[in-house]
Amino acid sequence: MDIKFSKEEQEFHDEIDEFLQRELPEGWADKPVTWPHDYASSGYQEQGDSDLAEAFLEKVIEKGWVKAFWDIGAERQAYSNMQQAIFDERMSYYRAPTMNSVTTGIVAPMLLRVGTKEQKEKWLPIIASGEATFWLGYSEPNAGSDLGSVRTSAVEDGDDYILNGQKCWSSGAHLTDYSWMIVRTDQEARKHQGLSFFIVDNKTPGIKMDPVINILGDHSFNNVFLDDVRISKDNLIGGKNRGFYNLMTALDYERICLVGIGGFKRMFEEIRDYVKATSHDGRPLSEKPSIRNKMARIATRIEVNYMLFWRTAEMLDRGEDPNVESSILKLTATELARDMAEIAMEILGPYGQITGNSERAPIRGLVSRGFLESISATIGAGTSEVMRNIIAQRGLGLPR
Amino acid sequence: MNLDFNEQQKILSDSAQEFLSKECPKELMRQRRDSSTEFNRELWKKMADLGWMGVAIDEDYGGSGGNFSDLAVLLEAMGEACLPAPFFSTAVIAATALQFSNTESTKTDLLPKIADGSLIFSYALIEPGNSYSIDNIKALAKKEGQGFSVSGTKLFVEYAQAADYFLTTAKLENNELVVLVIKADSAGIKIDPFGTLDFAGQCEVRMQNIKVPESSVLAIGDEAVAMLQQIELVSAAGKCVEILGCIQAVLDMSVTYVAGREQFGQIIGSFQSVQHHCANMAVEVDSTRYITRQAVWRIAQGLPANKEVAMAKSYASSAAVRVGKLGHQTHGAISFCDELDMHLYLRRAHAASIAFGDTEYYLEKVAVEIGL
Incomplete structure (x- = not known):
């Protein structure tokens, strides 16, 4: 037992920390309007911030930290999973602009794990340079929590496959270049055994995207229609009809990489500072026992999630699959994201409901936004109920 | 970072679980419910023979020199077994207090006896009207000759009827706090058990003019x-x-x-x-x-x-x-x-x-x- 960073880990942590303090524009962490563990946000509050974000990302790429976590030539990870976790924690704490996390956190490690040598050589460099970004082509109108029911079909035709069907809840499909898509390659096989993964270029003829506006009024989702979309066999990743098996691993990566654990700490600190600086009805919020109690509970749950977060990284470094453990982390972190928003609303009283840029809005209107935004957390990447099924069935061995 | 037990702790954990599953059936807790004054001393002796009492006691004082992480391995197994015995007040609390103390003669006297299982300690902290804090202690330790005379009432004293010693707190006349050990058979001690949820034999302990030597003081004031x-x-x-x-x-x-x-x-x-x-x-x-x-x-x-x-x-x-x-x-x-x-x-x-x-x-x- 050694519940602190090793010397190497601490140095890595400090290096990232210094980099972020140096390279992020002044006051950057007070700009983004995102709630921890969100799936819904895309934009920045002010014009020009996205340019600053891009400029910052160039520096991250220069530093080599986008591809920090795999070493293409050696076909192994260059840094440990713990270091990756440390990187994610610091980045999310500073609310730093990130590379598309679907790409770097899911697609890249999946390619590394199940891709062929040629596929790794083709895709990993352009992922590392930021040229190739991905969206997840999982959900369909009749395959939400039940991803084994995916119907979009891929039929062999010479050196290609022809894809037909529809994907939905496709977050960021309109902002990225490729889909990491699961489709049915064997119509006869039992439902979990006939699926395969493809990389699908958004520009391929036959793909049509319709925007879906989310609860916040933002265009984050899309309906994506595939009509005789011709994809090379070279783009089939991880073996024909091995898709569901690979999906389980990809979902593990997703549940870990989207946590953004540092964002919880940063959001909590903002709420705490507000509570310390604000009085309601002539009495400092920080002196109300019920508020102290609520804040202490949230702080404790954040700490619990930090521990569960480090645990998954540790397991990956030992070569174990944290399938159940990543589900536990996903469940606790997303439930916390929602509870933190609800509790913040309770603490702020009438002021919590103010949206947007009003001067009267506490913490830049983040709380009312988080109240809505966090709804996505306990649904996306597997609902809380699906997480509990996984924990009970795969973790505790209860019957399906 | 490493969140797991080390190899030694894994071995300790496995052997503790195995031992307790055999030697500490839940019937012991039911027996404890039915006879509130005693606990299973045979089991206590076996645990002592395994070296458990002295896991976190320095080697100089008869222990095996482990740290609190090692002790915690045992406590987890004891929780799992619902061990009904005064291990916590003896091997955790009294051992911590004595090792923290500078009263060398008392340490030398008592720690080895804790380590070998021959002494049982109870911890007497809470007073009527108080909860967990040490801010409002009213028991009084009056200077008397070379020692002190201690009076006060303590509640929730686990296994008080089985104890050889009490570890307790009082105020000196100058209002300084003092921690001391008191022999359970001292004249002027009255013990009344009350039933609590987990059959730990929690008692009310009343002390009236208990005479204790100076060496029973483990710490005074800030210490x-x-x-x-x-x-x-x-x-x-x-x-x-x-x-x-x-x-x-x-x-x-x-x-x-x-x-x-x-x-x-x-x-x-x-x-x-x-x-x-x-x-x-x-x-x-x-x-x-x-x-x-x-x-x-x-x-x-x-x-x-x-x-x-x-x-x-x-x-x-x-x-x-x-x-x-x-x-x-x-x-x-x-x-x-x-x-x-x-x-x-x-x-x-x-x-x-x-x-x-x-x-x-x-x-x-x-x-x-x-x-x-």
Whole structure:
């Protein structure tokens, strides 16, 4: 037992920390309007911030930290999973602009794990340079929590496959270049055994995207229609009809990489500072026992999630699959994201409901936004109920 | 970073679990309920022979020189076994206090006897009207000749009727705090047991003009405050570990039960509502495990641990309640009967969640630690 960073880990942590303090524009962490563990946000509050974000990302790429976590030539990870976790924690704490996390956190490690040598050589460099970004082509109108029911079909035709069907809840499909898509390659096989993964270029003829506006009024989702979309066999990743098996691993990566654990700490600190600086009805919020109690509970749950977060990284470094453990982390972190928003609303009283840029809005209107935004957390990447099924069935061995 | 037991701790954990599953059946807790003055001294002797009493006592004083992490391995197994014995007050609290003390003659006298299992200690801290804090202690230690005369009333003194010594607190006439050891057979001590949830034989101990020598004083003034703070830290973290053992056992029992029990022509463990109860228990157990390990590890390393312990104890204490409730719910009516062990865990975990500071007490400490 050694519940602190090793010397190497601490140095890595400090290096990232210094980099972020140096390279992020002044006051950057007070700009983004995102709630921890969100799936819904895309934009920045002010014009020009996205340019600053891009400029910052160039520096991250220069530093080599986008591809920090795999070493293409050696076909192994260059840094440990713990270091990756440390990187994610610091980045999310500073609310730093990130590379598309679907790409770097899911697609890249999946390619590394199940891709062929040629596929790794083709895709990993352009992922590392930021040229190739991905969206997840999982959900369909009749395959939400039940991803084994995916119907979009891929039929062999010479050196290609022809894809037909529809994907939905496709977050960021309109902002990225490729889909990491699961489709049915064997119509006869039992439902979990006939699926395969493809990389699908958004520009391929036959793909049509319709925007879906989310609860916040933002265009984050899309309906994506595939009509005789011709994809090379070279783009089939991880073996024909091995898709569901690979999906389980990809979902593990997703549940870990989207946590953004540092964002919880940063959001909590903002709420705490507000509570310390604000009085309601002539009495400092920080002196109300019920508020102290609520804040202490949230702080404790954040700490619990930090521990569960480090645990998954540790397991990956030992070569174990944290399938159940990543589900536990996903469940606790997303439930916390929602509870933190609800509790913040309770603490702020009438002021919590103010949206947007009003001067009267506490913490830049983040709380009312988080109240809505966090709804996505306990649904996306597997609902809380699906997480509990996984924990009970795969973790505790209860019957399906 | 490494959140797991080291090899030695794994071996200790396995052997402790194996030993206790054989030697500490739940019948011992029921016996304890039915005879409140005694506990199983044969088991105590065997535990002492295994070296458990001295796990965290320095080698110079007859122990094996381990740290608090090692002791915590045992406490987890004891929680899982619902061990009904004064191990906590003796090998955790008294050993901590004595090692913290500078009263060399008393240390040399008592620590080896704790380590070899020949002494039982009870901890007498709480007074009528007080809860966990040391701010309002009224027991008085009056200077008298070369020693002191101690008077006061203490509550919730576990295993008082079995104790050889009490570790207790009082105020000097100049209002300084003092921590001292008092022989249980001293003239002027009156012990009245009251029943509590977990059959730990908690008692009211009244002390009237107890004569103690100067050497029984372990710490005075600031040193006494520091010692009591250390005892609170260690005890709170230790109780988290006990809770962890208890709720792990509740989870295991529940999973085994629902995987075998049939209703409506199906294993009830295949029902989603039941699965989700079990999943929620598993999440609570894991969460408690790691937040507790962090607190324990920091204490063992001698690092500041106030915040980590406060978080762990507030979390574990509330998890104990949540898991206990689910454990009963998954078992149905049988969980309301004495014959099933479930209520023993509920009792034990609940007592541990109250001991040395409950959820609310530590949440307020967390609030202070996070800057409110």
